[in-house]
Amino acid sequence: MILDVELLSSILSFENLHTNVFIDIALLVTIGIIGGKIAEFFHLPRVTGYIIIGMLFGPNVLNVFNSEMIYDLKALKILGLGFIGYNVGLEVNFKMLKYNRNAVLFITIFQAIVTFVLVGGMILIFVDEYAWTYALIFGAIATVTTPAPIVACIRSYHTKGRLTALLCPMIALDDVLGVILFAFVLPISVYLAGHTGQALTVGILVGEPLLQIIISIGVGLAIGLIVEKFIEYFYKGDKITIFLIIVVGLLFGIGITYMFDLSTILLPLTIGAILSNRLNFELRDKVRGISDSFILPILLIFFTLSGAELNITLLSTLEVIGIIYIFIRVVGKLVGAFTGSVIMREETKVKKYLGLALIPQGGVAIDMAILAEIRFIELSRSTGNTDYAIIGSTVLAVILAAVLIYKVFGEIIVKWAFRQANEITEEDHTPHAHLL
Numbered sequence: 001m002i003l004d005v006e007l008l009s010s011i012l013s014f015e016n017l018h019t020n021v022f023i024d025i026a027l028l029v030t031i032g033i034i035g036g037k038i039a040e041f042f043h044l045p046r047v048t049g050y051i052i053i054g055m056l057f058g059p060n061v062l063n064v065f066n067s068e069m070i071y072d073l074k075a076l077k078i079l080g081l082g083f084i085g086y087n088v089g090l091e092v093n094f095k096m097l098k099y100n101r102n103a104v105l106f107i108t109i110f111q112a113i114v115t116f117v118l119v120g121g122m123i124l125i126f127v128d129e130y131a132w133t134y135a136l137i138f139g140a141i142a143t144v145t146t147p148a149p150i151v152a153c154i155r156s157y158h159t160k161g162r163l164t165a166l167l168c169p170m171i172a173l174d175d176v177l178g179v180i181l182f183a184f185v186l187p188i189s190v191y192l193a194g195h196t197g198q199a200l201t202v203g204i205l206v207g208e209p210l211l212q213i214i215i216s217i218g219v220g221l222a223i224g225l226i227v228e229k230f231i232e233y234f235y236k237g238d239k240i241t242i243f244l245i246i247v248v249g250l251l252f253g254i255g256i257t258y259m260f261d262l263s264t265i266l267l268p269l270t271i272g273a274i275l276s277n278r279l280n281f282e283l284r285d286k287v288r289g290i291s292d293s294f295i296l297p298i299l300l301i302f303f304t305l306s307g308a309e310l311n312i313t314l315l316s317t318l319e320v321i322g323i324i325y326i327f328i329r330v331v332g333k334l335v336g337a338f339t340g341s342v343i344m345r346e347e348t349k350v351k352k353y354l355g356l357a358l359i360p361q362g363g364v365a366i367d368m369a370i371l372a373e374i375r376f377i378e379l380s381r382s383t384g385n386t387d388y389a390i391i392g393s394t395v396l397a398v399i400l401a402a403v404l405i406y407k408v409f410g411e412i413i414v415k416w417a418f419r420q421a422n423e424i425t426e427e428d429h430t431p432h433a434h435l436l
Helices: 002-012 021-041 046-057 067-072 074-090 094-098 101-126 131-142 148-157 162-194 202-233 239-260 266-278 281-308 312-317 319-343 348-357 363-383 386-420
Strands: none
Touching: 021 046, 021 067, 021 281, 046 281, 046 363, 046 386, 067 074, 074 162, 074 239, 074 266, 074 281, 074 363, 094 101, 094 162, 101 131, 101 162, 101 319, 131 162, 131 319, 131 363, 131 386, 148 162, 148 386, 162 202, 162 266, 162 348, 162 363, 162 386, 202 239, 202 266, 202 281, 239 266, 239 281, 266 281, 281 363, 319 348, 319 386, 348 386, 363 386
């Protein structure tokens, strides 16, 4: 009987549970599913539910997921970043630039630069400690726009017109541009934080990040072409074969990024973009369907684990940076899109409403914030300076808060912009069909 009691006590001990990595993953998945369902109930993205419930069960609140467990599962976070980058790449199809190429390219780049400069500049003015680090990171993240509510609105209301024609290619190009910019500034921001007060050279600040981007794209291009050839060779095979080809290619790519400190998002994104642009329509559609089936559980684990690592106590100390990011990003999108449209002599409705349609932000921004968090936590552990871990948690906390706000108002604003532009051709009578 005594042995039975001791056995039961051992089974129920969280400390013993955390010695088993399989139990840890099972807990993550179970709690993540619950968080996703709660988020869906309130018409919020499942990603938000994963992060919030992970935060509640993390070491800063309930401590079900302790610090040792989170560190042991670090490889899953890196894997998740890679698969998410690949998924973004699948949505990039340069054939969409066949029409309106000049306008799309110019306005996308122009509004991104304006947003980056305004957000980063305001942070430099109002933030004292680690100002350049925060300015570069938040400026880069501010450039990206989540396509989900925009695409949902276009499909639900069958929008047609000049605004729709520009938005469709812009939202994909916007994310690619943001990822490249972020891949460039993240190493710089980490270096600036870790070498405060030291002399800096152009080679260190510009040369190394640029080299990382070039190598990341080059390696991603090579792996993508190899994966494409194998998929085309086995295109008549079953889905499992194509699934394995994609996974092996991504694992090699992610492994190379980790080994040589390359961009964890950009390299897999390049692989996805190669498949999206080189495969024929039927095969591309098949690859997307297969990819969706295995990315969902990875997303669940990745975001729940990232939420567990988030320091919830920071949410009460983010007034300045949070307000700057949320409001100045909107100003940047509005001013950048309007000015770019004026320069390109676009229609009046494009000048007025394009910036509003670019306000929503979601998954890609969170991915960037989590990558920044990972880098600064690594810097904190290597130097013993807890300030760096706070930087990482601050970035993720601000972006999470911003995404929640943009989610609440973003879809309403997008629909209003299309309606004001007179591009809604059919009302959607399905309740909540446009909510993702």
